[in-house]
Every structure is written in C-alpha cells, then in structure tokens.
Amino acid sequence: MTMEVGNHSTIADKYPSRVSDTPEITDRKDPVVYSSWTEDSPLTKEQSDFFEQNGYLFLEDFLPAREVEALRAELRKMLEEYREKDADGVIREPGGREVRSVFEVHKNNMLFKALSKDPRLTGIVSYLLGGDVYIHQSRINFKPGFKGKEFYWHSDFETWHVEDGMPSMRALSCSVALEDNYANNGPLMVVPGSHKKFVSCVGKTPENHFKDSLRKQEYGVPDNDSLTKLVKEHGIDTPVGKAGSILLFDCNIMHGSNSNITPYPRSNVFMVYNSTENRLTEPFSGQAPRPAYIAERGNG
Amino acid sequence: MTMEVGNHSTIADKYPSRVSDTPEITDRKDPVVYSSWTEDSPLTKEQSDFFEQNGYLFLEDFLPAREVEALRAELRKMLEEYREKDADGVIREPGGREVRSVFEVHKNNMLFKALSKDPRLTGIVSYLLGGDVYIHQSRINFKPGFKGKEFYWHSDFETWHVEDGMPSMRALSCSVALEDNYANNGPLMVVPGSHKKFVSCVGKTPENHFKDSLRKQEYGVPDNDSLTKLVKEHGIDTPVGKAGSILLFDCNIMHGSNSNITPYPRSNVFMVYNSTENRLTEPFSGQAPRPAYIAERGNG
Numbered sequence: 001m002t003m004e005v006g007n008h009s010t011i012a013d014k015y016p017s018r019v020s021d022t023p024e025i026t027d028r029k030d031p032v033v034y035s036s037w038t039e040d041s042p043l044t045k046e047q048s049d050f051f052e053q054n055g056y057l058f059l060e061d062f063l064p065a066r067e068v069e070a071l072r073a074e075l076r077k078m079l080e081e082y083r084e085k086d087a088d089g090v091i092r093e094p095g096g097r098e099v100r101s102v103f104e105v106h107k108n109n110m111l112f113k114a115l116s117k118d119p120r121l122t123g124i125v126s127y128l129l130g131g132d133v134y135i136h137q138s139r140i141n142f143k144p145g146f147k148g149k150e151f152y153w154h155s156d157f158e159t160w161h162v163e164d165g166m167p168s169m170r171a172l173s174c175s176v177a178l179e180d181n182y183a184n185n186g187p188l189m190v191v192p193g194s195h196k197k198f199v200s201c202v203g204k205t206p207e208n209h210f211k212d213s214l215r216k217q218e219y220g221v222p223d224n225d226s227l228t229k230l231v232k233e234h235g236i237d238t239p240v241g242k243a244g245s246i247l248l249f250d251c252n253i254m255h256g257s258n259s260n261i262t263p264y265p266r267s268n269v270f271m272v273y274n275s276t277e278n279r280l281t282e283p284f285s286g287q288a289p290r291p292a293y294i295a296e297r298g299n300g
Numbered sequence: 301m302t303m304e305v306g307n308h309s310t311i312a313d314k315y316p317s318r319v320s321d322t323p324e325i326t327d328r329k330d331p332v333v334y335s336s337w338t339e340d341s342p343l344t345k346e347q348s349d350f351f352e353q354n355g356y357l358f359l360e361d362f363l364p365a366r367e368v369e370a371l372r373a374e375l376r377k378m379l380e381e382y383r384e385k386d387a388d389g390v391i392r393e394p395g396g397r398e399v400r401s402v403f404e405v406h407k408n409n410m411l412f413k414a415l416s417k418d419p420r421l422t423g424i425v426s427y428l429l430g431g432d433v434y435i436h437q438s439r440i441n442f443k444p445g446f447k448g449k450e451f452y453w454h455s456d457f458e459t460w461h462v463e464d465g466m467p468s469m470r471a472l473s474c475s476v477a478l479e480d481n482y483a484n485n486g487p488l489m490v491v492p493g494s495h496k497k498f499v500s501c502v503g504k505t506p507e508n509h510f511k512d513s514l515r516k517q518e519y520g521v522p523d524n525d526s527l528t529k530l531v532k533e534h535g536i537d538t539p540v541g542k543a544g545s546i547l548l549f550d551c552n553i554m555h556g557s558n559s560n561i562t563p564y565p566r567s568n569v570f571m572v573y574n575s576t577e578n579r580l581t582e583p584f585s586g587q588a589p590r591p592a593y594i595a596e597r598g599n600g
Contacts, residue, residue, distance in 0.1 A: 183483040236562060260558065
C-alpha cells in the first residue's frame with residue numbers, strides 16, 4: 001500500500017492501521033534485534049535471544065539504590081511543581097489536577113537527561129537497534145496510590161506510525177522503575193511474542209486526537225478478538241521488581257496496565273529510543289503531526 | 301454510644317461510622333471464630349487459626365470440576381437473560397447495559413440455592429459463626445474481560461451495620477470462583493488482619509444511596525491515611541486459584557479489587573452468611589433500610 005502525504009514523495013506504508021472497518025493481524029516486516037550477537041555485546045546471548053523472542057527484557061538491580069533515590073527525589077519535586085503549574089507536556093488524570101505524565105524530561109531536567117545518555121543503557125539500546133539512536137520521546141508516568149487509572153492495551157508503534165510517521169519497527173522503550181513494582185499496584189502487563197504481529201486498528205483518527213489520547217486511549221485501540229487471539233497464544237507476562245530495575249520493550253509489543261487502588265504509588269521514567277535510520281516522516285494518517293514534546297522530529 | 305432509631309428502643313452502636321468528620325480506627329469488639337476447635341470441627345486447627353488471625357481462608361479445589369461447569373453454564377444463561385431484562389437486584393456497570401451483579405441468586409435460582417445450602421459449606425460456616433446461620437445476601441458478580449471495573453477498598457460490615465442495621469461482627473462471605481482467578485485479572489485483594497480493626501468512615505449517607513453504591517462506592521469509603529496504616533502494618537494478600545476454589549472472609553476485612561483489562565473474565569458467586577443471633581435491626585444511620593434483595597430482613 002502507498003499513500004500521498006504532505007510534501008513527501010510516495011512512501012510505502014508497511015503497517016496500515018485505522019484505514020479499514022475490520023481489524024487484521026499481519027506479520028512484522030522488520031527485525032527485532034538489529035545486531036549479530038558476539039561475546040563483546042552488552043547483553044548475554046540468553047538475554048538477547050529472550051528479547052528477540054518475547055519482545056521485552058527485564059533487568060533487576062540495574063541502577064544502584066543511591067541513584068534511584070536521587071531520581072525519586074527529583075520526581076517528587078516535579079510532581080509538586082506541576083500540580084499547580086500548567087506546561088506543554090504535562091498530562092493530568094481524567095477529571096482532576098493530578099499529574100499523570102510529564103513529557104520531555106530528557107530535555108528539561110538535568111538528572112533525567114543524564115540518565116537518558118547513560119552508557120550502561122545506551123550501549124544495550126544501540127546493540128538492539130543496530131547503531132546510533134536518539135530519544136523519540138521521554139516521560140515520567142505517575143501512577144498514584146488509591147486512584148491510579150488503568151491504561152488499556154496498545155502497541156506504541158501503532159500510534160507512532162499512524163500519528164507520528166515512524167516508518168519501521170526499529171525503536172524500543174526503556175522503563176526505569178522508581179518505586180517497587182508489585183503484581184497488585186497496576187504494573188505493566190505485556191503479551192510476550194506479540195511484537196512479531198501487527199494488529200491494525202479500526203476507525204479514523206480525529207484531528208488533535210493526542211490531547212485526549214494521553215489521558216484516555218480511544219483510537220488506535222486493538223479489538224477484543226485480536227487481543228483474545230494474541231493472549232490465547234502467548235499469555236500475559238507481568239515483569240515486576242524492585243526500584244532500580246529496568247524493563248526494555250519493543251515498540252510493537254502489546255501492553256497495558258490495570259488500575260491501582262493500593263496505597264503503593266507506581267512511578268516510572270520512560271525513554272523511547274529510535275534508530276537514526278528510522279527518523280520520522282509525515283504521519284501515515286495524512287494528518288498534522290503531534291507536537292515535538294510527544295514525538296521528536298528534529299535531531300533529538 | 302447510643303442512638304434512637306425508628307420505633308426501636310435504644311440500641312448500643314458498637315461501631316459508629318459516618319457520624320464524624322474525622323476517621324477513627326478502633327478495636328473489634330466481637331470474636332472472629334465463635335466455636336472452640338475440636339477434632340470434629342470441619343476445619344483443621346491450622347485453618348481455623350489462620351481465619352482467626354488473618355480474617356480469610358482460601359480453600360483450593362473445593363468444588364469438583366463438573367459442579368463448577370454446571371454453575372458456570374447457569375451463570376452464562378443469567379448474564380444473557382439480564383442483559384436485556386430489567387429486574388430488582390440486577391446491577392449494571394457504570395455507563396452501560398453490562399451486568400455487574402445479580403442479587404438474591406440463593407432464592408431465584410435452583411442451582412445457586414442448592415449451593416448456598418450445601419452442607420460442605422454450611423458446616424464450615426456454622427462452625428466459624430457458632431451455630432445457626434442464614435443468608436444475609438447473595439449475588440453473582442460478573443467482572444468481564446477487557447473492561448472489568450475496579451471495586452474500591454471497603455469493609456462490608458461498615459455498610460451492613462450503617463445501612464442495614466447488622467449489630468455485631470458475626471457474619472462472613474463465601475466467594476466461589478467460577479473462573480480461574482489470576483493476579484492480573486482484577487482478583488480480590490484483602491488486608492490480612494484488618495478484620496480486627498474497625499475503620500469508621502466520614503460523612504453522612506444520602507437517602508437511597510444504595511442505588512449508586514452498588515455501581516460505584518462513594519460513601520462508606522475508608523480514608524487514605526487509615527488504609528495506608530492498615531496496609532503498612534499487614535500488607536496485602538491476593539488469594540487466587542482455579543475455578544472451584546472458595547474464599548471465606550470475615551464481614552469486617554478490608555478488601556477491594558483493581559480493574560481487569562485482560563481478556564480473562566472473572567465471575568464469582570458471593571454468599572453472605574449471618575448468625576441467627578445477629579439478625580438485622582434498624583439501620584444505625586437512622587435512615588430507611590435497603591431493600592430485602594440486598595439485605596434479608598425476614599427469616600432468610
């Protein structure tokens with residue numbers, strides 16, 4: 001399938017979505033791990049294979065306690081600051097002032113900027129994505145205790161492709177746990193192996209959809225039958241662990257989280273790395289791109 | 301504390317709630333297990349002690365598979381039937397026709413009636429509550445896959461006391477799992493040991509509050525500080541297991557559940573047994589009692 005978009009020449013859309021009334025599950029057309037493993041690789045062979053097969057990798061105790069404490073203190077400061085102050089990239093919980101996410105923390109905060117460039121992390125990311133990378137998006141997600149809302153199933157890539165113009169599956173997210181994650185405080189659930197399928201979603205994206213979608217997802221949502229099929233085949237994994245652990249997950253893995261009524265808050269830093277060979281083009285929806293604080297369009 | 305209620309003489313309110321602007325945590329004034337254990341008791345000494353200390357008991361494989369299958373088939377029939385048909389005791393999910401609960405299944409359905417009188421079950425319940433019991437309330441809860449809503453923390457007794465006039469803590473719930481329960485499909489979470497404390501809630505109950513409270517709890521909700529204190533001291537248990545398992549839990553244990561975005565539905569039969577020595581009096585709120593399908597006021 002090809003489509004005319006903006007001033008661009010004709011670009012092949014490898015993963016059409018939100019263009020049909022019936023959903024479809026198709027095969028991934030891109031690699032998952034873009035490097036060949038050697039003994040010098042920053043992951044073990046087992047870790048690299050696990051990521052390739054399952055679409056995610058959980059690394060316990062990645063950051064030492066004192067670094068986590070510094071990041072958590074910074075996060076608390078930001079949560080307080082933005083409770084009152086409005087700014088681009090500050091997303092609130094539906095129906096209140098409670099901060100749900102703050103975007104672009106790799107630019108507007110020194111500590112999180114340093115974290116995003118930490119060679120312990122970028123070494124692994126460059127290995128998996130095969131070469132130079134840049135930050136496509138970064139954010140802190142606050143999932144408060146008592147009233148943390150659910151986040152419905154989705155593939156990040158589906159959104160980044162349709163709404164931001166990311167051409168190929170050559171990006172991944174790194175989530176750094178700033179609090180202990182438990183099975184019961186609304187942790188991230190993933191469908192292992194789902195990254196090798198692309199679930200096209202039905203319906204057309206409304207203009208300026210992003211303002212609501214960051215609070216509550218309504219478009220780009222997979223249908224029940226496709227989800228049931230994926231989960232029947234692959235099950236659901238819930239990688240949880242102590243603060244300081246990191247979760248790397250492929251841009252196309254199906255993931256979501258339940259609500260959190262426990263008193264335990266759950267806050268994570270998300271950093272999305274994209275290959276410099278996979279820079280954004282015009283959105284495949286044909287609509288205006290989302291703002292740069294959600295999807296970096298420059299040199300990152 | 302004493303209060304005038306309706307036509308009744310003055311009745312001591314052992315557990316005042318929704319009468320003050322500040323919450324309070326007080327000690328339980330009633331036993332948990334009302335019988336002395338002997339070798340003839342229907343629970344082992346360890347099981348009986350576990351219930352006394354933790355306020356709940358999980359019994360795996362309580363019902364054989366063929367009985368569970370029969371109950372599940374019946375449940376599916378009812379779910380279909382009540383999707384269209386309105387009836388007293390049919391509670392829907394907020395904002396839709398989806399059935400959340402059907403009450404009084406021990407009266408209006410032969411299979412669930414037989415289950416409620418099953419001696420395997422009533423033997424244990426009579427032991428724990430010390431003598432004759434009757435059904436105070438029964439219901440089926442449907443927690444559908446994909447969009448099962450959370451149910452916030454609460455003590456059942458707080459509601460039954462304030463809104464129904466249950467004088468003492470001498471009741472318990474039995475939840476029969478009709479589907480497999482997993483950590484990730486919104487299972488019941490309990491705060492073990494919390495049954496020995498009473499958390500009074502703030503605010504006054506509006507008239508006819510029950511119509512909304514069964515869909516979404518807003519009154520009789522414990523405050524964050526009290527919950528945090530209980531959870532810090534006791535933690536959270538999430539007893540999960542296969543279909544056919546049962547969970548017995550004390551009327552005053554703090555419990556709740558998160559949402560369920562997984563494709564796995566979670567349906568349970570709840571039967572609340574009350575001691576015949578603990579029959580309802582006028583509601584301690586001084587307001588009109590809730591309908592009989594929610595709180596049996598006759599001979600059960």
